[in-house]
Amino acid sequence: MSLSVTRQTSLVLRKDLLLSWRGRARVVAQLSFALVTLMMFSFAVGPNSDVLSRHAGGYLWLALLLASILSLGESFRLELEDAALEGLQLLPVDPRALFFGKALANGIQLFVLGVILLPLSLVLFSTTVQFSWAWLLGFLALGSAGLAAPGTLYSAMTSRARGKDVMLPLLLFPLVVPVLLAAVKGTSLALLGDPMKQSQSWMTILVCFDLIYWSLCAILFGRVIDE
Amino acid sequence: MKSFDKEHVLGAAGVALFAYGAYQGLFVLPPEKFMSDVGRILYIHVPTAWMAMLVATVACFVAIGSLVRGGEAWDAALEASVEVAALATGMLILQGAIWAKPTWGVYWDWDPRLTTSAIMLACFAGVLALRAFVEDPRRRAAWSAVATIIAYADVPIVYFSVKWWRTLHQSFSNRETVAETMWNVVFLNWGALMLIATWLIIQRARLSLLSRPARLDESVAPAPSALVAGG
Numbered sequence: 001m002s003l004s005v006t007r008q009t010s011l012v013l014r015k016d017l018l019l020s021w022r023g024r025a026r027v028v029a030q031l032s033f034a035l036v037t038l039m040m041f042s043f044a045v046g047p048n049s050d051v052l053s054r055h056a057g058g059y060l061w062l063a064l065l066l067a068s069i070l071s072l073g074e075s076f077r078l079e080l081e082d083a084a085l086e087g088l089q090l091l092p093v094d095p096r097a098l099f100f101g102k103a104l105a106n107g108i109q110l111f112v113l114g115v116i117l118l119p120l121s122l123v124l125f126s127t128t129v130q131f132s133w134a135w136l137l138g139f140l141a142l143g144s145a146g147l148a149a150p151g152t153l154y155s156a157m158t159s160r161a162r163g164k165d166v167m168l169p170l171l172l173f174p175l176v177v178p179v180l181l182a183a184v185k186g187t188s189l190a191l192l193g194d195p196m197k198q199s200q201s202w203m204t205i206l207v208c209f210d211l212i213y214w215s216l217c218a219i220l221f222g223r224v225i226d227e
Numbered sequence: 228m229k230s231f232d233k234e235h236v237l238g239a240a241g242v243a244l245f246a247y248g249a250y251q252g253l254f255v256l257p258p259e260k261f262m263s264d265v266g267r268i269l270y271i272h273v274p275t276a277w278m279a280m281l282v283a284t285v286a287c288f289v290a291i292g293s294l295v296r297g298g299e300a301w302d303a304a305l306e307a308s309v310e311v312a313a314l315a316t317g318m319l320i321l322q323g324a325i326w327a328k329p330t331w332g333v334y335w336d337w338d339p340r341l342t343t344s345a346i347m348l349a350c351f352a353g354v355l356a357l358r359a360f361v362e363d364p365r366r367r368a369a370w371s372a373v374a375t376i377i378a379y380a381d382v383p384i385v386y387f388s389v390k391w392w393r394t395l396h397q398s399f400s401n402r403e404t405v406a407e408t409m410w411n412v413v414f415l416n417w418g419a420l421m422l423i424a425t426w427l428i429i430q431r432a433r434l435s436l437l438s439r440p441a442r443l444d445e446s447v448a449p450a451p452s453a454l455v456a457g458g
Binding site: 150153154157158160161162163167170171173174175177178181182185201202205208209212213216217220223224226227 | 294342346349350352353354356357360361362363365366368369370372373374376377378380381384385387388389391392
């Protein structure tokens, strides 16, 4: 009896989220890291609250991007302990389900981190949501998904390569430039107001990136973990 | 006696053709109407851009071939084409910066094509760094092929997102904006660069194959099990 890909995906997702929940200390450390990064931006830019509030979206996304490296790396570090990944591969599990489960878990964690960071950055950069909470959460969700898909694929490689701490950001950062551009623009528009109705176009870029990379990475993931 | 690699003919032809094209572009053709002598960079910049895009496309197809067919020859071709693509993109950015200073007043601008080439270069450099950090040859082959495909798929998305983000570049050169005589030299140089690129790729792939440690034929060697390969 073999399970459908959807069912397998939900099992892998459940396993990964459970592991994160049991290793809460690490998640809290990651949150503190992101928070410290947010504060560093204000020190780098200066106490001018006008500038800070105008660029709040950019700072939020940079903090999320830097923190994502920690959670993405952790997602495969755990699989390599006690050869857990090989154990998973011995089960009749579809590699696509493995990818979707792990990428979803990474995406959800990033989204939750973003939701926690959001009110904190509103306070730190003295800004308010002037346009729309719905768009704001939409950009957070789609942006997290955009970081999670290629991040999960690359993490599967770099966690088993030498110099993994430098390799993951080296591969991931240039690739996710469109995600960063669209998510920062969209978040800023949702915060500061969108008189020109530009949110739609940035959302389109994010949706395209997510569709392309969630499918492409799912196809290629099998080849990455097989070797 | 050392044998003669046939691709050297391509290299020699490319260099000779390029010398002729450079002479035409620098000395024979008149200066461009608005940009004067600075405009002569057209004869090298546009062919380099085409060459870089074409070599990157070749690298993507070689990566797909390497994933589907496997084997050292495909992997060597992948290594060679990604390296030449990185070299071409680096040249493109350098030429762009040299042209931008007298024309725009700055070496760098966040224009879509400039930014896209810079990101392409960063992606290819990432693939080459990944190759340097993975020892197992089967993993290295599969992973760098996957990373090349992933990076190539990003190019159009980066281009359009940066274009919407901001723009300040010349519109694309095409038959309407460029005179016939100038166009001929652009094509000539493009042909020359493609010959040189082909020569470099074949030579680099040959070198990559030669520098691999000798090993049992793959069909004879037992397939490593997932458990052992896990390391």
